[in-house]
Amino acid sequence: MEEKKSIRKIKLNTTIVPDINTTAYNTTTYCYECGRMMPYSCHLRKRTRNFQGKSFTYDEEYALCSECNNEVTVPGMMEANEKEFARISRGECEIITIDEIYGMMGKYNIGKRPLSKVLGLGEITITRYLEGQIPSVKNSRLLLSAYRDYSVMEHYLEQNMDKISEKTYLKTKNAIECIKEKATYHSKIQAAAAYVIHSKYEVTDMSLQKILYYIKAFAKLLLNINIFEEQCEAWVHGPVYEKIYNQYKSYGREIIMEEKDTNIQTNSLLSAEEKSVIDYVLRNFAIYNGTVLREFTHKERPWIEARGNLGENERSRKIITDEMIFSYFVQMNHLYKITTEAGLKQYINSLHVL
Numbered sequence: 001m002e003e004k005k006s007i008r009k010i011k012l013n014t015t016i017v018p019d020i021n022t023t024a025y026n027t028t029t030y031c032y033e034c035g036r037m038m039p040y041s042c043h044l045r046k047r048t049r050n051f052q053g054k055s056f057t058y059d060e061e062y063a064l065c066s067e068c069n070n071e072v073t074v075p076g077m078m079e080a081n082e083k084e085f086a087r088i089s090r091g092e093c094e095i096i097t098i099d100e101i102y103g104m105m106g107k108y109n110i111g112k113r114p115l116s117k118v119l120g121l122g123e124i125t126i127t128r129y130l131e132g133q134i135p136s137v138k139n140s141r142l143l144l145s146a147y148r149d150y151s152v153m154e155h156y157l158e159q160n161m162d163k164i165s166e167k168t169y170l171k172t173k174n175a176i177e178c179i180k181e182k183a184t185y186h187s188k189i190q191a192a193a194a195y196v197i198h199s200k201y202e203v204t205d206m207s208l209q210k211i212l213y214y215i216k217a218f219a220k221l222l223l224n225i226n227i228f229e230e231q232c233e234a235w236v237h238g239p240v241y242e243k244i245y246n247q248y249k250s251y252g253r254e255i256i257m258e259e260k261d262t263n264i265q266t267n268s269l270l271s272a273e274e275k276s277v278i279d280y281v282l283r284n285f286a287i288y289n290g291t292v293l294r295e296f297t298h299k300e301r302p303w304i305e306a307r308g309n310l311g312e313n314e315r316s317r318k319i320i321t322d323e324m325i326f327s328y329f330v331q332m333n334h335l336y337k338i339t340t341e342a343g344l345k346q347y348i349n350s351l352h353v354l
Contacts, residue, residue, distance in 0.1 A: 031065040031072050039066045040074065049085060058088045096143045098130055104147040109175040110168065117163040118156050118172070119146060150179045189228035191269040193244050195278055199286070202255045205248045206237060206290030210297055213239040214281045216322070217329040221339050222277050226322060234306035234318045238297040253290075284344050296351045301328045 031038040040063040047060040060081050063074045086097060105115060112126040119142060129135050135143065146153040154176050161169050185191040189212065196203055196211055203211065212232070219227035232239040248256055270278070285293060297303045302324040310316050329338070336350070337343030 029063065029072050029074050031068065031070065033068045033070045034065060038068075038072070040064060040072050041066055042074075042077075047081075047085075051085075056085070056088050058085050060084070095137065096129075096135060096140045096147070098132075100147055101126065101129055101143065104143065107147070107175065107179070108150075108153055108172050110172045114164045114168045114172075118153075118160050119143070120156065120160060150176050185269055187228065187230075187243075188269055188274075189230045189241060189244060190247070192228060192274075192278060193247070195270060195275065196282065196286070197248075197256050197258055199279075199282055201282055201286035203286060204253055204255060204290045205245065205251050206253070207286070207288070207293050208248065208256065209240050209245065210238055210290065210293035211281060211285055212241055212244065213297065213320075213325070214285050215278055217325050218281050218339075219274065219277045220322075220326050221329055221333055222280070223273055225274075227274060227277070231322060232320050234303050234316050234320050236313055236315060238294045239303055239320055284341070284348065296348070299351050 028037040028039050030036070031040075042061055042063050044059045044061055046057055048055055048057045050056075061077055063072050063077060064070065065072050105111065108115075110118070112130065113123055116123050116126045121139065125139070146156060153172075157169065157172055157176070185194060192212060192215055193208060196208055196215075209232075216227055216232075219225055230241050230243060232241050251257075288296075302320045305324055306318045306320040307316060308318070310318075332338050332347055333343075336347040338347045
């Protein structure tokens, strides 16, 4: 008998393009064609679906029986695909996700019904959204605004405090006060670090340290200022600002995951010009992970000069002075014009080949 190669088509006006990349798993699922539990392999294909009047294409996972090659159902796969579609489509349409709603409840220490009342929605509106009902664009924008900016949430809490219990009000008020305190920074370097962490880029403690080092250099080049007074030290893995290291070292090698909040990005300690410099550094350096950024700094004169004759893994608290940093990057600007995007890319490429 000829081996079957057909794949069951999914309807609902979708466009499916099989992907040749597959991943095999040592698990089994029931195959109706074979009539028993069978091993299967997972594949990816492109699927296009409509949402809010727009078409979205995303990677859908599907499984094939390893024996007959017919498509099989794997528990949890459909839910994972729906979550991926929601991530793509809701993000594009500014529709808040279920995870974001749960994040909002945790951030403000508030339950489903009280949250609905505080925001002036129907009492069970949030409950319905958590059960899968898609919010309107208007309600999504309201929810996202309150989620991202504690001052918006505080406004609605005070406006609708009579609709919730005193206990609930005090819990949420206390949560907002804690966020306020966390968002208040007493030094430029703390404000700059927070700005980086709350940007769209993912950073670790290691990459954060190197980005701060480049921020200091480019603030001098672009604005002729010393953006923060703290000086970095020539540690084994590159330049390190000890104050910031101590603040975020608990994350280890993991991405620093702090609650995103608009207030951090508008922190008054940083001027518009300083934020522009930070954005310039982020665009060009935050696309690299901490390990790559460490290698960059290991090839640059300030870290090498400060380390002197120390061994590769020998600990040090030696200062990389501002003069070391500024003089080196002024020289690099003469060579590459690193205050321009094109020149900076050329400079970074030179570090790759050293």
